[in-house]
Amino acid sequence: MDLDERKIKILTAVIKTYLETGEPVGSRTISKYTDLKLSSATIRNEMADLEEMGYILQPHTSSGRIPTDKGYRFYVDSLMETKEKEIEDMKEVVLEKADKLSEVLKQAAKLLAANTNYAAMVSTPEIHRNKLKFIQLSRVDENSILAVIVVEGNIIKNKMIQTEAPLDDDTILKLNLLLNTHLNGLSLEKINLGLITLLKEKAGIHTDVVSSVIDAVADAIRADENLEIYTSGANNIFKYPELADNERASDIINTFEEKKQLEKMVTERLMEDSAEKNGIQVYIGSEAPVPAMKDCSVVTATYELGEGMRGTVGIIGPKRMDYEKVMGTIKKLMDQLDMIYKST
Amino acid sequence: MDLDERKIKILTAVIKTYLETGEPVGSRTISKYTDLKLSSATIRNEMADLEEMGYILQPHTSSGRIPTDKGYRFYVDSLMETKEKEIEDMKEVVLEKADKLSEVLKQAAKLLAANTNYAAMVSTPEIHRNKLKFIQLSRVDENSILAVIVVEGNIIKNKMIQTEAPLDDDTILKLNLLLNTHLNGLSLEKINLGLITLLKEKAGIHTDVVSSVIDAVADAIRADENLEIYTSGANNIFKYPELADNERASDIINTFEEKKQLEKMVTERLMEDSAEKNGIQVYIGSEAPVPAMKDCSVVTATYELGEGMRGTVGIIGPKRMDYEKVMGTIKKLMDQLDMIYKST
DNA sequence: TATTAGCACTCATACTAATCGAGTGCTAAT
DNA sequence: ATTAGCACTCGATTAGTATGAGTGCTAATA
Numbered sequence: 001m002d003l004d005e006r007k008i009k010i011l012t013a014v015i016k017t018y019l020e021t022g023e024p025v026g027s028r029t030i031s032k033y034t035d036l037k038l039s040s041a042t043i044r045n046e047m048a049d050l051e052e053m054g055y056i057l058q059p060h061t062s063s064g065r066i067p068t069d070k071g072y073r074f075y076v077d078s079l080m081e082t083k084e085k086e087i088e089d090m091k092e093v094v095l096e097k098a099d100k101l102s103e104v105l106k107q108a109a110k111l112l113a114a115n116t117n118y119a120a121m122v123s124t125p126e127i128h129r130n131k132l133k134f135i136q137l138s139r140v141d142e143n144s145i146l147a148v149i150v151v152e153g154n155i156i157k158n159k160m161i162q163t164e165a166p167l168d169d170d171t172i173l174k175l176n177l178l179l180n181t182h183l184n185g186l187s188l189e190k191i192n193l194g195l196i197t198l199l200k201e202k203a204g205i206h207t208d209v210v211s212s213v214i215d216a217v218a219d220a221i222r223a224d225e226n227l228e229i230y231t232s233g234a235n236n237i238f239k240y241p242e243l244a245d246n247e248r249a250s251d252i253i254n255t256f257e258e259k260k261q262l263e264k265m266v267t268e269r270l271m272e273d274s275a276e277k278n279g280i281q282v283y284i285g286s287e288a289p290v291p292a293m294k295d296c297s298v299v300t301a302t303y304e305l306g307e308g309m310r311g312t313v314g315i316i317g318p319k320r321m322d323y324e325k326v327m328g329t330i331k332k333l334m335d336q337l338d339m340i341y342k343s344t
Numbered sequence: 345m346d347l348d349e350r351k352i353k354i355l356t357a358v359i360k361t362y363l364e365t366g367e368p369v370g371s372r373t374i375s376k377y378t379d380l381k382l383s384s385a386t387i388r389n390e391m392a393d394l395e396e397m398g399y400i401l402q403p404h405t406s407s408g409r410i411p412t413d414k415g416y417r418f419y420v421d422s423l424m425e426t427k428e429k430e431i432e433d434m435k436e437v438v439l440e441k442a443d444k445l446s447e448v449l450k451q452a453a454k455l456l457a458a459n460t461n462y463a464a465m466v467s468t469p470e471i472h473r474n475k476l477k478f479i480q481l482s483r484v485d486e487n488s489i490l491a492v493i494v495v496e497g498n499i500i501k502n503k504m505i506q507t508e509a510p511l512d513d514d515t516i517l518k519l520n521l522l523l524n525t526h527l528n529g530l531s532l533e534k535i536n537l538g539l540i541t542l543l544k545e546k547a548g549i550h551t552d553v554v555s556s557v558i559d560a561v562a563d564a565i566r567a568d569e570n571l572e573i574y575t576s577g578a579n580n581i582f583k584y585p586e587l588a589d590n591e592r593a594s595d596i597i598n599t600f601e602e603k604k605q606l607e608k609m610v611t612e613r614l615m616e617d618s619a620e621k622n623g624i625q626v627y628i629g630s631e632a633p634v635p636a637m638k639d640c641s642v643v644t645a646t647y648e649l650g651e652g653m654r655g656t657v658g659i660i661g662p663k664r665m666d667y668e669k670v671m672g673t674i675k676k677l678m679d680q681l682d683m684i685y686k687s688t
Numbered sequence: 689t690a691t692t693a694g695c696a697c698t699c700a701t702a703c704t705a706a707t708c709g710a711g712t713g714c715t716a717a718t
Numbered sequence: 719a720t721t722a723g724c725a726c727t728c729g730a731t732t733a734g735t736a737t738g739a740g741t742g743c744t745a746a747t748a
Contacts, residue, residue: 368710368711370710370711370712371711371712372710372711384711385713388711388712388713389713391712392712392713402711402712405711405712405713406710406711406712406713407710407711407712408710408711408712
């Protein structure tokens, strides 16, 4: 049995009406509201076939059909192929420029949630080609010096270092020079044990300071340590009865709050060859790497702020989410993020 | 009618059993499970009185009684007077020391939630006596310089400043000197318009840089800008049926995610003369300044990390939360936070 | 041969009525 | 002042009965 033209038409009709209503859809509905001039009986036969093929199912004998994950998958894939429709109703204001990136991203999450009525997440960008740009030590008070570390992409990291005895200005100057001449422009891989020992040697009695600084550098460059995920609209899930029962809701909320799980989605996403259409990826139900999302669909996309700074945005909603709208909205947001970046 | 000894005994008995069971409690239960040797009929009469006085109520005619907000309030207040009981079952490990304060606080929230089975929040400390300690400008690349600002309590703020033309080392040195000599040790109030104009004048052609720096300083010192609230265990509310219906849960979750509302609780808390017993404050139902919490109780406490750095921790749960345990747990956490601070 | 009308069947949902029982308020006895 | 006793209330549970949307199958039809 194959998926001929007519079956496809019926399948998409089933899915589309289900997306709208959230109720199982019956043969009569399809026969009435499609351009196919077929009686409900014929539709019924076709639907039986579609069920056998695994695209739709009946919640119970003698009810209408709802899409299976396979059905959704088919729908989404065919959606990807059609040229993108424009989404007009996204509020136009959108992202105000804020001087802190984190503010922009928080706002982006809020915006996505508000526009789609689903839950949204936005991860901070992961720095890829992260070379050390600049180190500076300065004395703040008697026994503490401040290390400021800047890596490519202007990510800044501060670390307070306590010293046994106060360091005089001259020593600090020397250490600054030492660190900068040896470390600037290096990526994490290049800073190996040999180099570290060399530095420590050269630092003489101040090896402890040097190793503290190097710790901080490692910290700054290691991307996963700095990964933050901003979320918004978690409570939107209550708008969808199929997610709003206690157990499911609790799981989802928990995942949202704990972030650790969300990170999985984000990082898995970044691993792939993101040669996907538009860089948009859809996980339906258990396709997602997070078990708590088994009754949801997750749409993610990777944004890029240049210089290899890539992060992820995502929408989490019920399987019967409005995929077209979500994809459109995400695409719009991407443009906005692009703009923000370029105007800096 | 006054609240005599016996009424008090009955009232606390009602409340205690209700806290345990979550079900309306009837006269027979009380007569059986208290040391009062009274028949259910007598208890009934007393309960009628207590209802009239507003301490308890019946969800419907001919059901047991549950405490009103006034009842809870009475219970909590009398609890405050009794000497604090030790809570033993708080897991002993508790806070590991982390080098970032934010990590410690996140952990604290998680711990509170895990130990109490309620939702928890922890705010970052607000700096009170916040004087400027140290400013440093350094060139990072051609057209950008980095301003690092340290205020008392070692709060660090970074700001990238774009310059029209590259600044040479000498100018940066001069600006550094200028800013430090004029601003160090000053609190926000002292940095007035006169001083700012003076600085700008002295900066000559580099007024724009100076004003950027001053903006950043203002940012760093203004406490509310830096206020963060970490939450944990929001999904715990699903464990209490009276909070777990869609509407309520949605509201609470939303409040938790949006943070803006939580800030209200936190800041209101800090305003008061915190001469409360143990610095612990209990909001029952609509006593809380946040409408979404009207079916919850909120227990907050202010912690202090020395040097006037004060933040708030809070527990949010159903009105019938185990107040004793919660207060004990919070107190234990306070001790931990204290320790952490002192061992730094 | 593909389509459709017709019909018996299924099953979630809604509604009704009956029953149960925990708990009350009140009265009269102790 | 306390208590035993009793009629009463009202949510919760259960069972029984419709309702109706929707199905699968068969036989008639184009």
